[in-house]
Amino acid sequence: MIDGLLPGLVAALKPLGLNYAFALDASERAAFVRGLGITLQLCLLTIPGSLLAGVAIAAALTSGRPWLAQPARAFVEVTRNTPTLVQLYCAFLVLNMLITQQLRPLGGANPLTPFVWVVIVVSLHKGVFHAEALRAGIEAVPRITLEAARSLGFSQRQLLARVELPLAVRFALPSLVNNLIDLVKMTAVASAIAVGDVTYESIMIWTQRDNVLELLLLILLYFGLLTWLVSLAGRWLEERWRMPGYGQ
């Protein structure tokens, strides 16, 4: 079916000044589709990864133990106020190099690929923003609700699992979804360290064919689709978890 449809589409776009001839070349099409897949994989791994990191950092921040909360706070401030690209370089060019050097005398190869580093750095980076959202959500839970639950005989654990966290997650949900949309866009930095995501594969193609505009339109459409899906999921969750008495 693709063989019949694609030439038609390419021919139809040609009069508009858009040259999508690369789609007819089997190897370039395969590279582009692989890039689409890698970007999707990055998103699917960093979304749960960042949420886990966010919960862990938020737990450290609200733990009330200074030896845990202060390093977490410092980590949050440094991560929020430095560019993701520089963090990626610090991790991939510096830490990765150190790990490789340590492993070389032992005869082991470095198991961490650029892909893994992008997942780690982006997850931690957005995890910090999730943590701030969750902390704000926890602080937004009315004291009086917790007191009421305590007076009804909830144990400390029940209070946390049944009252505080469900409310906090609902309060934090809009900003969490916002962060996730940002995260999807952020995966484009993967191209900086040659992870073969959609941006990187497109650069490879357009240096050969000089069809930058055409490919950029495709990339923008793809990211538009991904962010739209995330916002759709977010709206579905908000709908499902709607609390009577809050919002409209």
Add this chain to the structure above:
Amino acid sequence: MASELTLNPATTADPADAASPWRSPWVLTALCVAAVVAFWTATGSTPVVFAHLWKWLPVMLRGLLVNIEISVLAMALGTLVGLLIGALSLSPSKALRTVTRWYVQAFRNAPILVLIYFTTYVFPFEIQLVSWTFPFPDWIKVVLGLALPASANVAEIFRGAIQSIPSAQWEAAQSLAFRRREIFRLIVLPQCVRRMLPPWMNLYASITMSTSLASLVGVHDVVDTAQIASNTVARTDFTILVYFTLLTLFFAYCYPIARATRVLERRHDRF
């Protein structure tokens, strides 16, 4: 190392710590750094890495200046366009509102890196006007690439601020015989400016951090300089040092902005 010296003048002026400057961690760090540097220069035992860093630091700071210039220009342009688009998004015409919503959606949901590639590679490298040819350098294209998402975000910030003013104020002002233009200029706008300032500063910090992406399209910014330095010196310990200096430089510029934003936000909470 020495970059921390440049970090401190900006942050020690924290009013909260003004009462006891000796207990501020920033002052203590600065003193320790100064003491170590003085000891090294006095005894002539400066480690080779730091000597290299000292040599490269002026070049890196010049690179950082390029980043700051790009961020300031992009933010200025983005704010102008954004305010215009934000105002149009409140217009009574439905067609205008739809167009502005599409603009905002498109540029808020596009990765900034992709927008920078877009402006860098799609625009020509020089512009022909009648018989003159103007060069169109890459860094201006990066400014344009960053101004696009900035304008979309400013438009949203502006719209949010206008809509956060209770409509009862419009009615009350109307009953006091203010004209529509006067209400906007004397009552709504001053409150909006106050509400817009913290998110606008956040946006500025995030645009500044995004200027690091300029290195990927060949602009000689601080990230590019760090890479050149690391490749030229080619020492493992220098590579570590230079990348963490890079991190420190950005932190030193963006963290005070973040602190100031938080102070402003807290002050507005009281009103």
